Amino acid sequence: MSGNTDIEGLIDLMARLPGLGPRSARRAVLHLIRKRGQLLSPLAQAMLTVSETARECLNCGNVGTTDICDICENNGRANGQLCVVEDVSDLWAMERSGVFRGRYHVLGGTLSALNGVGPDDLRIPQLRDRIDAEAVTEVILALNATIDGQTTAHYIADQLEGRALLTSLAQGVPIGGELDYLDDGTITAALNARKPI
Amino acid sequence: MSGNTDIEGLIDLMARLPGLGPRSARRAVLHLIRKRGQLLSPLAQAMLTVSETARECLNCGNVGTTDICDICENNGRANGQLCVVEDVSDLWAMERSGVFRGRYHVLGGTLSALNGVGPDDLRIPQLRDRIDAEAVTEVILALNATIDGQTTAHYIADQLEGRALLTSLAQGVPIGGELDYLDDGTITAALNARKPI
Ligand SMILES: [Zn+2]
Numbered sequence: 374m375s376g377n378t379d380i381e382g383l384i385d386l387m388a389r390l391p392g393l394g395p396r397s398a399r400r401a402v403l404h405l406i407r408k409r410g411q412l413l414s415p416l417a418q419a420m421l422t423v424s425e426t427a428r429e430c431l432n433c434g435n436v437g438t439t440d441i442c443d444i445c446e447n448n449g450r451a452n453g454q455l456c457v458v459e460d461v462s463d464l465w466a467m468e469r470s471g472v473f474r475g476r477y478h479v480l481g482g483t484l485s486a487l488n489g490v491g492p493d494d495l496r497i498p499q500l501r502d503r504i505d506a507e508a509v510t511e512v513i514l515a516l517n518a519t520i521d522g523q524t525t526a527h528y529i530a531d532q533l534e535g536r537a538l539l540t541s542l543a544q545g546v547p548i549g550g551e552l553d554y555l556d557d558g559t560i561t562a563a564l565n566a567r568k569p570i
Numbered sequence: 571m572s573g574n575t576d577i578e579g580l581i582d583l584m585a586r587l588p589g590l591g592p593r594s595a596r597r598a599v600l601h602l603i604r605k606r607g608q609l610l611s612p613l614a615q616a617m618l619t620v621s622e623t624a625r626e627c628l629n630c631g632n633v634g635t636t637d638i639c640d641i642c643e644n645n646g647r648a649n650g651q652l653c654v655v656e657d658v659s660d661l662w663a664m665e666r667s668g669v670f671r672g673r674y675h676v677l678g679g680t681l682s683a684l685n686g687v688g689p690d691d692l693r694i695p696q697l698r699d700r701i702d703a704e705a706v707t708e709v710i711l712a713l714n715a716t717i718d719g720q721t722t723a724h725y726i727a728d729q730l731e732g733r734a735l736l737t738s739l740a741q742g743v744p745i746g747g748e749l750d751y752l753d754d755g756t757i758t759a760a761l762n763a764r765k766p767i
Pocket residue numbers: 430431432433434435441442443444445446
């Protein structure tokens with residue numbers, strides 16, 4: 374405890390970040406106070422900016438600072454390929470690999486009977502609309518190799534059958550693995566070796 | 571990569587926090603963007619406040635939002651005991667244990683021939699001044715049980731010999747251990763069993 378209300382409040386908020394507990398939040402705040410000129414003040418400003426401007430792309434679900442994200446706005450990426458991912462972190466992981474040049478569709482999760490997540494809770498209706506609207510010829514299902522991820526992939530494959538070539542990431546994605554934890558090379562290999570469903 | 575400059579900038583700053591690498595910084599920022607109303611915006615405000623008001627106590631080196639910290643201002647804690655710690659995180663750890671009712675002196679590190687840290691690089695001259703100014707009768711050296719911590723304790727003991735009772739935390743502090751990693755009970759036991767040097 375610092376005994377100071379403002380500093381305590383900051384520690385409590387920091388401790389709510391994923392990966393930081395109370396101890397690491399205290400250490401982070403002390404570090405920030407020591408570097409208040411070089412780090413704390415710029416970080417506060419960056420957070421303020423992002424909190425005011427960040428939003429989800431109305432088309433694909435990526436996060437950015439415009440209603441339609443840079444990838445959706447980029448006509449060079451309207452190549453008929455649509456890569457379906459669970460979360461924005463997966464989209465970012467794909468982008469880091471640099472191998473995919475089409476567009477994305479972020480579902481916002483997976484179907485889950487257990488958690489009561491149905492198709493309308495995800496961005497699945499919007500996915501159907503985009504097939505025609507954007508003349509999509511191939512849908513790459515880049516979902517995590519978990520049970521829920523694969524259930525969701527099969528549901529989408531059923532829904533879109535006959536409307537586009539359906540492929541999935543192939544070799545390289547380990548059983549139970551999540552995209553965001555893979556190295557770029559593995560993602561590249563899996564995308565290059567994708568196979569029809 | 572998010573492809574968005576503001577969001578990328580925020581991720582880069584977050585990755586400079588201790589305990590967060592690039593991946594956990596990305597996850598933290600996505601979490602913040604999802605919870606921008608409940609978490610990101612209050613966190614930005616709290617950081618802004620602390621970046622504008624945080625300072626080191628001119629007397630003891632604790633951090634707070636006033637020139638003299640709450641502990642130094644509290645006359646109820648002018649009981650003649652002064653607890654010397656290496657860092658503010660150690661002071662906070664002592665305060666969490668709730669057992670110490672005197673005041674603190676934060677050195678700001680340890681003596682280190684290797685890193686070229688001498689007495690004047692730490693708050694050691696100010697410590698000497700406080701013995702008389704605050705009628706200190708006991709100096710508790712609560713330094714980490716590392717080689718540099720113990721070297722520093724011996725140097726301070728030499729400097730203050732005959733001017734106050736010198737004690738150190740006793741049982742409970744493991745060899746090579748750091749205060750900030752100890753549970754409150756261990757700190758309490760070590761303080762209660764302190765012994766003259
Ligand atoms: Zn988009």
